[in-house]
Amino acid sequence: MTPVSTISGGAIPWGAKNVDTDIIIPARWLKTVSREGLGKGAFESVRASQGNVIDAGVAAGASILIAGDNFGCGSSREHAAWAMLDLGLTAVIAPSFSDIFSGNAFKNGLLAVELPQEAIDRLMVVAGEGQPVTIDLENQVVTTPYQDRFTFHIDPFRKMCLMQGLDEIGLTLAEGNAINAYEARRGAAEPWLVPTGAA
Amino acid sequence: MAIFNMSAPRTLYEKIWDAHVVAQRDDGTCLVFIDRHLVHEVTSPQAFAGLKANGRRVRRPDLTLAVPDHNLPTTPRLDAGGRPIPIADSESAAQLAALEANVAEFGVPYIPATDVRQGIVHVIGPEQGFTLPGLTMVCGDSHTAAHGALGALAFGIGTSEVEHVLGTQTLWLAPSKTMAVEVNGDLPPGVTPKDVVLHIIGTIGTAGGTGHVIEFMGSTIRAMSIEGRLTVSNMAIEGGARAGLIAPDETTFAYLKGRPMAPQGAAWDAAVDYWRTLPSDAGARFDRHVRIDAADIAPSVTWGTSPEDVVPITGAVPDPASFADPSKQEAAQKSLDYMGLTPGTPMAEVEVQNIFIGSCTNSRIEDLRAAAAVLHGRRKADNVRWAIVVPGSGLVKRQAEEEGLDRIFTEAGFEWREPGCSACLGMNPDKVPAGERCASTSNRNFVGRQGPGSRTHLLSPAMAAAAAVTGRLTDVRELAR
Ligand code: SF4
Numbered sequence: 103m104t105p106v107s108t109i110s111g112g113a114i115p116w117g118a119k120n121v122d123t124d125i126i127i128p129a130r131w132l133k134t135v136s137r138e139g140l141g142k143g144a145f146e147s148v149r150a151s152q153g154n155v156i157d158a159g160v161a162a163g164a165s166i167l168i169a170g171d172n173f174g175c176g177s178s179r180e181h182a183a184w185a186m187l188d189l190g191l192t193a194v195i196a197p198s199f200s201d202i203f204s205g206n207a208f209k210n211g212l213l214a215v216e217l218p219q220e221a222i223d224r225l226m227v228v229a230g231e232g233q234p235v236t237i238d239l240e241n242q243v244v245t246t247p248y249q250d251r252f253t254f255h256i257d258p259f260r261k262m263c264l265m266q267g268l269d270e271i272g273l274t275l276a277e278g279n280a281i282n283a284y285e286a287r288r289g290a291a292e293p294w295l296v297p298t299g300a301a
Numbered sequence: 302m303a304i305f306n307m308s309a310p311r312t313l314y315e316k317i318w319d320a321h322v323v324a325q326r327d328d329g330t331c332l333v334f335i336d337r338h339l340v341h342e343v344t345s346p347q348a349f350a351g352l353k354a355n356g357r358r359v360r361r362p363d364l365t366l367a368v369p370d371h372n373l374p375t376t377p378r379l380d381a382g383g384r385p386i387p388i389a390d391s392e393s394a395a396q397l398a399a400l401e402a403n404v405a406e407f408g409v410p411y412i413p414a415t416d417v418r419q420g421i422v423h424v425i426g427p428e429q430g431f432t433l434p435g436l437t438m439v440c441g442d443s444h445t446a447a448h449g450a451l452g453a454l455a456f457g458i459g460t461s462e463v464e465h466v467l468g469t470q471t472l473w474l475a476p477s478k479t480m481a482v483e484v485n486g487d488l489p490p491g492v493t494p495k496d497v498v499l500h501i502i503g504t505i506g507t508a509g510g511t512g513h514v515i516e517f518m519g520s521t522i523r524a525m526s527i528e529g530r531l532t533v534s535n536m537a538i539e540g541g542a543r544a545g546l547i548a549p550d551e552t553t554f555a556y557l558k559g560r561p562m563a564p565q566g567a568a569w570d571a572a573v574d575y576w577r578t579l580p581s582d583a584g585a586r587f588d589r590h591v592r593i594d595a596a597d598i599a600p601s602v603t604w605g606t607s608p609e610d611v612v613p614i615t616g617a618v619p620d621p622a623s624f625a626d627p628s629k630q631e632a633a634q635k636s637l638d639y640m641g642l643t644p645g646t647p648m649a650e651v652e653v654q655n656i657f658i659g660s661c662t663n664s665r666i667e668d669l670r671a672a673a674a675v676l677h678g679r680r681k682a683d684n685v686r687w688a689i690v691v692p693g694s695g696l697v698k699r700q701a702e703e704e705g706l707d708r709i710f711t712e713a714g715f716e717w718r719e720p721g722c723s724a725c726l727g728m729n730p731d732k733v734p735a736g737e738r739c740a741s742t743s744n745r746n747f748v749g750r751q752g753p754g755s756r757t758h759l760l761s762p763a764m765a766a767a768a769a770v771t772g773r774l775t776d777v778r779e780l781a782r
Pocket of ligand 1: 660
């Protein structure tokens with residue numbers, strides 16, 4: 103994973119609430135066996151509708167998406183994060199995210215920043231004027247050219263992994279002894295743990 | 302490793318969590334062991350590719366089970382000579398081929414598309430006895446919550462997590478908060494588990510359970526069969542919860558006994574002894590507690606594009622102005638525009654052109670029986686263009702055929718299909734055309750879910766059958782005989 107530190111650039115002033123992953127990437131785009139190329143289908147219905155907020159005007163070439171509450175709800179498809187990255191987005195700022203989406207975003211180096219609604223309202227104005235937004239991951243702060251300063255919280259472990267571009271599976275495999283010990287203990291105490299007559 | 306206070310009363314969720322912690326980080330995040338992993342063709346190819354790229358193996362193939370379901374066509378899979386019929390869509394075919402190559406390369410147990418046991422991941426897990434109480438269970442599909450009906454802590458994960466579980470049999474997770482949803486009393490006539498869960502989501506909202514694991518409890522839930530409980534727990538995710546749980550009891554044990562992958566002999570007895578210790582202790586604290594009276598639940602339908610947009614079938618399309626919250630008003634207006642509905646229209650006057658009976662929410666034998674009971678000796682209305690039944694598994698399909706249900710459906714004008722996810726997510730060729738309505742027993746009525754521009758009304762199997770007969774959303778109680 104590529105390390106993430108500071109993301110700065112144009113932001114899409116969308117603000118929509120409850121954006122589900124069917125909106126981010128409709129199911130018909132899921133018939134792929136690769137992580138690349140999904141940008142074409144990203145936000146398909148939104149981009150097809152009038153006033154295309156995703157690509158038009160100030161949104162053109164933006165690297166940050168500003169959205170409303172409960173972003174990424176619905177289906178667990180990780181294709182949502184891949185599609186956003188493939189579209190050129192590297193961060194999304196919203197008041198809240200669905201648990202599954204924020205996990206998927208993190209695992210792919212897509213920064214999901216939680217800020218209160220007042221901050222979102224302000225960023226919508228700034229982005230709407232075509233001004234850049236900066237996310238400083240190390241100092242956990244979002245700034246604008248107008249001296250706005252919004253600090254955000256991020257899980258320290260996630261922050262470390264993002265900043266160092268760490269491979270989570272590699273980190274977990276380093277806990278191999280603990281996993282072995284656990285398996286041995288459970289296997290002895292609970293003989294039903296392994297399914298019988300597997301396929 | 303116990304994270305919760307073992308000397309205080311614990312919830313079912315806390316007991317399962319404590320039994321699965323392998324290690325803990327300073328920030329409280331736990332490395333949780335995963336006992337069961339279901340794999341399907343759509344969310345796994347990139348995970349296997351990641352393992353390959355890093356020279357890693359599947360740590361516990363014996364705890365893993367793969368089956369294709371999401372993208373498979375539901376048309377016949379074998380020709381008259383018993384040979385597999387190739388999938389016409391090249392991308393779908395490639396996804397199935399990738400799954401078959403990956404399970405062979407990594408030694409993962411596999412149920413092929415042409416096996417009678419094939420079906421929707423969340424239908425075959427319980428059916429095969431792969432799902433058991435007290436286990437942790439994951440799948441790259443958000444409705445994994447369904448398995449909580451048997452007392453397993455089960456939740457959906459993304460593809461990177463699929464790769465993580467394949468490679469390590471664990472996941473890093475933060476403990477969730479707990480929420481009790483208690484439903485008490487006898488269900489009124491015509492009210493089914495689907496109506497119960499739609500009513501719950503309508504009550505708590507789609508964000509009501511965010512950050513929580515919901516334990517469904519109370520006499521109404523206790524009285525449900527496992528199939529009914531699966532319907533309820535399946536939709537916990539639509540209430541925003543990570544997982545749903547229902548305490549294992551005698552109904553659970555009776556359901557599981559003798560299933561092919563369930564423990565047998567002495568292991569079975571030991572397992573049941575352990576499972577009896579799992580229910581939440583008296584006095585266990587929940588972060589939130591919601592109480593619902595079964596008498597207040599009516600046969601329900603959705604009117605909008607969120608599963609919380611629920612009204613009784615006797616109700617009307619709501620006026621967006623009737624919502625207190627301005628953002629809710631805006632969302633309701635958008636929903637109505639998309640759904641092509643006018644405020645004040647009685648739900649029972651809304652015409653439907655499509656009927657879908659299927660999905661992991663409602664495709665088991667009891668669901669098909671309930672729909673067939675309404676359809677028996679009746680035919681779909683002329684304005685219903687497409688009516689389709691997609692059994693949840695090959696075994697459900699076979700059972701239904703033994704009971705003659707397939708004849709009831711086909712005589713009523715329904716198509717009788719092969720198992721899979723089908724029109725639940727509009728990924729294979731089974732789609733609802735733009736602008737048309739579908740009375741659907743699935744779990745999501747999102748914009749475009751059943752095909753671009755499709756309009757979904759969620760309801761129970763009996764209500765879907767009633768809608769087929771009259772060609773409009775219908776109170777199933779009117780067709781009672
Ligand atoms: S039937 Fe629908 S909800 Fe269930 S597993 Fe398939 S796609 Fe997911």
